[in-house]
Amino acid sequence: FASYYGDHMVLQKAPAGAVLWGYGNMGAVVTVALSGDGGTIIMKKTAQVKGSSGTWTTVLDPMDQGGPYVLTAEQGLENVTLQDIYFGDVWLCSGQSNMAMTVLQIANASQELAAAARYPYVRVFAAAPARSNVELEDLERVSLPWSIPTAGNLGHGNFTYFSAVCWLLGRSLYETLRYPVGLVEAAWGGTPIEAWSSWRVLRACGLSKDAGRADLVLFTSLSTGLSSSTSPAQHLSGPQTPSVLWNAMIHPLLNMTLRGVAWYQGKPPTFYPQTLLSHQTLTVPFFSGSGEANAFLNTDRYNCTFPALINDWRWAFHTGSAGQMEPLLPFGFVQLSTYRRQSLNDSFVRLRWHQTADLGVVPNARMPGTFMAVAMDLGDEHSPYGSIHPRDKQNVAHRLILGARAVAYGEKDLVFQGPYPTRAVLEVSRGLLNVTYSQELLCQRRDMPAFEVCCSSSTWPCRWLPAPMVAVGSHTVTLALAGCRTLVLALRYAWAEWPCDYKSCALYNIQGLPAPPFL
DSSP, X not given: OOTTOOTTOEEEOTTSOOEEEEEOSTTOEEEEEEXXXXXXXXXXXXXXXXXXXXXXXXXXXXXXXXXXXXXXXXXXXXXXXXXXXXXXXXXXXXXXXHHHOBXXXXXXXXHHHHGGGGOTXXXXXXXXXXXXXXXXXXXXXXXXXXXXXXXXXHSSSTTSSOBHHHHHHHHHXXXXXXXXXXXXXXXXXXXOGGGGOOHHHHHHTTOXXXXXXXXXXXXXXXXXXXXXXXXXXXXXXXXXXXXXXXXXXXXXXXXXXXXXXXXXXXXXXXXXXXXXXXXXXXXSXXXXXXXXXXXXXXXXXXXXXXXXXXXXXXXXXXXXXXTOSOSSOOEXXXXXXXXXXXXXXXXXXXXXXXXXTTSSSSSOSSSTTEEEEOOTTOOOTTOTTOTTSOSOOHHHHHHHHHHIIIIISOOTTOOOSOOOEEEEEEEGGGTEEEEEESSOEEESOTTSOOEEEEEOOSSXXXXXXXXXXXXXXXXXXXXXXXXXXXXXXXXXXXXSSSOSSTTOOSEEETTSOXXXXXX
């Protein structure tokens, strides 16, 4: 079988059929049999080994959730048998180092690791970090073969396996669905979206294959955190090179039938001390990040590259699964958390905005079938992995699972995102601006400078002025415009790299979900 099939795996359940593929002798016929635990054959499929590639492919009939099953592939007198196979929902988790942070590294790690044994039907698999200049058909290496979760394989080390966000999401899915869940991790810290993009995405967004070789200012990372000192600009190479992670870590998975994708990517590439990297041998400089690499690289292209990547992955997985996967594959992602309390520019918060295709909330017309976990209020200044790597991944996963339940599984009337403004009305005579929100509001901090207005001026860019909250109703916020004596051109909220302390932003809904930033 191909590298990502094995004992203990979860295959996608009905209504999709699971794609299976592997290797054989040129021209030979391979017979694949699915058997019940007692040995009764449930289905048989045959496939011929293609001469050009030496591979065979078949699609199983859709199977309801459950197991265990035995899967056998036979070619003449040879056979390969996989045991303890289940059918359920399979989710792919990808991105940078906040996705790669393991359960060992998060808040309450010891309790989370001890709880692993309670979830034997959530199965985990991790692709090894790899890059390639050409599209690969199979993974070069596997870090964690399909496994039943244990404290050892969920907390193997720092930034290795298994992804805490992915695990917590899958665990919550299992608690909701009550049937098996398979989790596939394919993540590499400090990598920009261009590295995860096919040539189709780069071309659609006006980027060449050399787009990532532009000079990039790198930030020096200290073992106790991230400093703001800069080193001389260096060329992107290795895992930052455009398409190399798409080629080696995503393209090989295209024959896998999935239920959805979770993505955590976006932050500034940063050097990490070699001691943190002892788990892997590197021949190029390694940068670690949480999805924020694009805060300093092609930042204002992200409103093209991210929607384009989502559409391209959907098309590629739909095609690779022989049409078994739905064309609008559910795609969830984490909006950037925090980095520095003081910043010289707004590239970080601009990227948060671009993550929504400049529309503020998802799903939207440019990003249908998506859901987002807002994380700007989960900052962790004292994280031993640097403030860019907050340890509270439980709230991230909680916000993701709400979106998955609503968008991927169609739960009606489930509130899965925070309040968002629907209109703003000026009271010119009183110098007030009334902002109406989509949901009932819970005001945590009325005294914080959360809102700013841009007044008309002969100079551009304009100077943003604070607009204090003078009143908060059930669905409205009234802002004072004392500093703005002319026409208000624009309004923004939480437009800062570090907009608030932990879970203390200005506005939430009554379910405790933060209002996202907007412009």
